[in-house]
Amino acid sequence: MAKLTRNQFFAVLAPTVIRIKREGSTMFPSVRLAQNLLETGGVIHSWNNLGGIKVGSGQTNAYWHGEAVVKGTWEYIDGRNASTRAAFRAYKSVYHFYKDLDLLLAMPRYARVRNAPTPESQAEMLQACGYATDPAYATKLKSIIERYGLKRYDALGSRHVQKPEKLKDAIAIPVVYEGQVISDGYLLNGVTWVPARQLGEALGAVIDWTGTEVTVNGKAIETILSEATGYVKVRDLAAELELQASWDAGASVVLLGIG
Known part of the structure; x- marks a missing residue:
């Protein structure tokens, strides 16, 4: 997909993000959308990985079936920004990506992320728990949330939808x-x-x-x-x-x- 304006980017992803929250995700929609923008620069690639999830152990699950892409990335190593290449998971849809990310965040390591009471504290806990190596990760997420008013999606994610x-x-x-x-x-x-x-x-x-x-x-x-x-x-x-x-x-x- 071509690069979108920021508002287009959020509008495209919001319905899926809200649905994931209604299904019981512990991530605030505002944090998720901010993370997506930060990790992708506003481009939704065909492999649908909006959070930089790497192949890791390679253990497949219901939402990731083993597909991967290798691409360049940046990592903070010993206090410096270094260019490298890594294998990232590829998904059938952004829905599959979000569900796989929630499986990752269900690990004990991310308990503080799941238990965070506010979007701001959840952004801080993502950094504290080591989700990203960027020392300014939480600050960037909170800035994006504030700049684009992303908290408006949090209330929508908590709203119950009646079945027909x-x-x-x-x-x-x-x-x-x-x-x-x-x-x-x-x-x-x-x-x-x-x-x-x-x-x-x-x-x-x-x-x-x-x-x-x-x-x-x-x-x-x-x-x-x-x-x-x-x-x-x-x-x-x-x-x-x-x-x-x-x-x-x-x-x-x-x-x-x-x-």
């Missing part, structure tokens, strides 16, 4: 497209239902309503109507748009891509 009444027994899951969470999905009896207008129009489809069913580019497809919103099967919507919907069972994510 007719899908209240479903499991809420993310739907990912081009590396970003593009919509909520609701997994019920092995089928993922998505809000047709929200997702369809985001993907360039013409969405309409017959009175009983949603139409996608003029074709009616099976619909659940709840609270004046039509929900359709994600595979049906994807098929009408010549996209492929695949299920990442480990991460519990629907991935949309070119068929």
Whole structure:
């Protein structure tokens, strides 16, 4: 992805960051977004690693499957800034990256990060626990949070979102497209239902309503109507748009891509 303005950068990432917080992440959205900007310079690369997570032991998990890129980086060694190269983890999406980062921060070493009561103290604890070698890491994070008013995302991450009444027994899951969470999905009896207008129009489809069913580019497809919103099967919507919907069972994510 091309380099974005700062506001574009935060706007692209915010929906995924907020969702991760609602799923129980201990990281403040403001800190996460500040860290993303600091680590990437405002560029979302195709490998979706927004926090400089290195390959490390190479132990794979539900969110990282072993993919990696080798690139140049800077490290503070013996008080000096030194250029070096390292292998960094590559991810299917930024959602996968955030979940893998939370696994890293679940280690005992980062207990003070998880328990930090404010964004400012969490930024300080990231540095104190050795997440980065930059001695000004916490100061830079706090400056970014203040400069761009990122605390506004913290309240959104704490807000409870009610599931649709007719899908209240479903499991809420993310739907990912081009590396970003593009919509909520609701997994019920092995089928993922998505809000047709929200997702369809985001993907360039013409969405309409017959009175009983949603139409996608003029074709009616099976619909659940709840609270004046039509929900359709994600595979049906994807098929009408010549996209492929695949299920990442480990991460519990629907991935949309070119068929």
